[in-house]
Amino acid sequence: DATAITINGNEEVGIGGTPYTKLDVYGTTRVQAESIIHASSSPEFYFHTTGNHYNWMIAAQENVDGGLEFGHSSATATALDQDASNYTATLTLKSDNSATFTGSVGVGGSPGAKFDVNSGATNTVAIFESTDNKAFIKIKDDDTDTHLISMDGHFSIGDSSSDYDNFKVNLTNGNVTVAGTVDGRDIATDGAKLDGIAAGATANAGTVTSVSAG
Numbered sequence: 001d002a003t004a005i006t007i008n009g010n011e012e013v014g015i016g017g018t019p020y021t022k023l024d025v026y027g028t029t030r031v032q033a034e035s036i037i038h039a040s041s042s043p044e045f046y047f048h049t050t051g052n053h054y055n056w057m058i059a060a061q062e063n064v065d066g067g068l069e070f071g072h073s074s075a076t077a078t079a080l081d082q083d084a085s086n087y088t089a090t091l092t093l094k095s096d097n098s099a100t101f102t103g104s105v106g107v108g109g110s111p112g113a114k115f116d117v118n119s120g121a122t123n124t125v126a127i128f129e130s131t132d133n134k135a136f137i138k139i140k141d142d143d144t145d146t147h148l149i150s151m152d153g154h155f156s157i158g159d160s161s162s163d164y165d166n167f168k169v170n171l172t173n174g175n176v177t178v179a180g181t182v183d184g185r186d187i188a189t190d191g192a193k194l195d196g197i198a199a200g201a202t203a204n205a206g207t208v209t210s211v212s213a214g
Contacts, residue, residue, distance in 0.1 A: 004016060006018060006019055007019075012024070014026070015027075041061070042059065042060060042061050042062050043059070043060050044057060044058065044059040044060070044062065045057065045058040045059075054072045054073050055072065055073040055087075056070070056071070056072050056073075057069070057070070057071050057072070057073075057087045058070055059071070059087075059089075062089075063089060064089075064092050064094065066094055066095030066096070067092045067093065067094050067095070068092065068093045068094075069089040069091070069092045070089065070090060070091040070092075071087040071088050071089040071090055071091075072087060072088060072090065073086055073087055073088075088102075089102070090102050090103050104116070106118070108120060133151060133152055134149065134150070134151040134152075134161075135149075135150045135151075136148060136149040136150070136161045138161070144159075145159060145160065146158075146159065147159065147160060147161050147163065149161065149163075149164060151164060153170065153171050153172050154168050154169060154170055154171060155168070155169045155171055156168045156169075165177060165179055166178075166179040166180065167179070
């Protein structure tokens with residue numbers, strides 16, 4: 001077909017249609033090679049979806065030094081928009097082995113929060129594991145850090161990763177250690193007093209009415 005390949009005055013090549021860039025291919029394209037190299041100071045790949053849908057972009061070092069960005073166009077478009085400033089990067093992989101994601105993540109279903117895990121009928125929802133004798137999860141708001149700490153057979157809640165003893169549960173025997181008060185009562189002090197009362201003793205309005213033999 002004499003019109004299968006078109007070369008216009010701008011040295012643009014179209015295969016199967018009119019060229020609008022250096023190379024436009026209409027139809028399925030197959031490339032068999034060890035590697036495909038796209039060389040520039042900020043190389044970009046665009047995926048244009050027809051029918052007024054969002055376009056997508058993969059760009060290297062477009063807005064983040066050493067970053068590989070995945071983003072979509074800021075509005076639906078009927079034409080290929082090759083201006084990277086009109087794209088919102090939702091996922092950025094960085095050369096320091098970190099990553100940034102700006103949206104919400106749903107595992108096992110649609111997210112209802114920034115991170116939402118739905119394990120279905122599987123009871124083990126998530127596992128957080130450390131290879132030494134301590135692991136903690138930090139929950140943070142604008143002025144408070146709360147640490148949930150697992151260490152040496154105990155579960156603790158503290159305001160730092162080394163605050164083990166303010167509230168601690170022995171996971172082996174169920175004993176609970178509270179450094180402060182519970183409902184205004186000093187549990188450690190009151191507990192020592194209670195230890196001196198025999199089992200079965202009863203009291204009413206501060207007066208012991210009966211005491212069983214200890």
